[in-house]
Amino acid sequence: MIEATILIIDDEPPIRRLLDITLSAQHYRVMETGTARDGQIAAAMHPPDLILLDLGLPDEDGQALLLKLREWYSKPIIVLSARNMEEEIVQALDHGANDYLTKPFRTGELLARIRSALRVSRQEENNPVREFGNLRIDLVARQLRRNNELVHLTATEYALLLLLVQNEGRVLTHQFILREIWGAPYSTQSQYLRVYIGQLRKKIENNPNQPVHIITASGVGYRFSGSSL
Amino acid sequence: MQNRSNTTAQFISSIVSVTGVGSVCYLFSDFIGYRSVALILLLTVSLLAMRLRLYPVLLAALLSALIWDFFFIPPRYTFHINSYEDVLMLAMYFIVALLNGVLTARIRFFEKLAREKEAKHQTLELYDTLFDALSHELRTPISTILGASDHLLSEDKNLPDKDRKSLVLEIMHASERLNLLTENLLNMSRLESGFIRPKADWCDLSELIYTVVNRLEDSLSTHRIQVSLPENLPLVKLDFGLTEQVLHNLLINAVKHTPQNSLIRISAHAQQQQCTIEVSDSGNGFADTDLPHIFEKFYRSRNAGPGGVGLGLSIAKGFVEAQGGTITVESLPGTGAYFRISIPAELNYLKPENDD
Incomplete structure (x- = not known):
């Protein structure tokens, strides 16, 4: 079994060691660098399947590096940040990060996010039927089945679900979702998003109060998780 | 900026009070002797000295002396003074008014020093309790982490798996405690620095x-x-x-x-x-x-x-x-x-x- 290659760009040796041990134990190939410059070179020489990027690097702002990487690198980038600032996280997501974790994070959580991000980037884009645990979405018939029962979705609900599903594992900011579904003039009208997310959860989650598919990223946005544990 | 406008306000209130009291006395100048007016003005300056800073009070002293001289001491409406007694009175009036201002200012200066000293004392006391609590809160989990990891590293063959796991759990709980403390300290400093701008x-x-x-x-x-x-x-x-x-x-x-x-x-x-x-x-x-x-x-x-x-x-x-x-x-x-x-x-x- 060939596991994916993961590039770690973090200036803290203990964190790199921890990540190295954790990821190697899961049979990922690990490359690690401690500076933005080395990270960029490593990524260009041996393009990895996923990058774990720490935002606080000694030689260059992590956000700037993120922008540079996104000029050519399209596979998942998960941002690690020691500062739990909503603005910084939203900026990283706007700059093309797929997901973020704030330090300290649990390795279990990290591995779940990595799996989810890699799963998506490998997925067959052309498969018209997508399955997530007890959910089955038929993209051609525009139908959702939950536990094999047809679930009626309104046009907006379906559009929202589709957007989330097509960006599985990726944190979508409130603004982004509002622009995509309701259009630019609505990008600050978050009340629509709140109501429709609540509504959608009632239709697709087993327990809408403990959602496993539509995950809240506090103050930032929403993330669709395909696995239903 | 605020300080400057505050100072201006003090000068204005000094001028307004003295001229105001002077005008009232002027209205009744037919009924009260001009020497009583001196006492009334002196009282006004003393009251101002309790509230205002030094320079506004000095201005009040000077202004009230001039008002008294010009409007009240005969011959009225000139700065000329007829009797030597009145010259002496005016000189004494001015000196007493000045002393009043200076002494009150000094008293307030020492009061301020005493208040600052008290505040400093309270801050120090707060820091003491804070450092006591903090060093305890930091050292306890750190001791746990150091002790437990020491033990795990010693490769004690007799250590049953069950205990090994509970040592690891101790490390985890201690780290969680440190994490919570760090979060709280960071949040508190965000609050203290006024950095919080709610985004509704x-x-x-x-x-x-x-x-x-x-x-x-x-x-x-x-x-x-x-x-x-x-x-x-x-x-x-x-x-x-x-x-x-x-x-x-x-x-x-x-x-x-x-x-x-x-x-x-x-x-x-x-x-x-x-x-x-x-x-x-x-x-x-x-x-x-x-x-x-x-x-x-x-x-x-x-x-x-x-x-x-x-x-x-x-x-x-x-x-x-x-x-x-x-x-x-x-x-x-x-x-x-x-x-x-x-x-x-x-x-x-x-x-x-x-x-x-």
């Missing part, structure tokens, strides 16, 4: 409450959690992150101070531009002597167990007040503590339309 946005209260409850799943597992929300709860416009942290701190507090398996209730409602979240527990509540102080920084109630430096609740209060809200606590014997957060917020009863 539409929130689904149910989503907010369950996000906190789900995230705290592990910590709350020792207790029973009951969430009761009314149907048709409107959306409320408030800062999701700050409000989340408030609820987080209240729940951590409730878990820490109530016996295992006891019930913690969370409820919320919103009406009339007001959003209310309530957290009540079925513990022993707070002692009457603790109640007025529990939101104070670094205050820890007498019967609080180990752990904590008394920051959680004061951060909760700070985050609620940053949003213009209030937090109150009640405690009745036998019913536990009851926290109530009220935040003024726009409400929205938006319903998803049937769009097909």
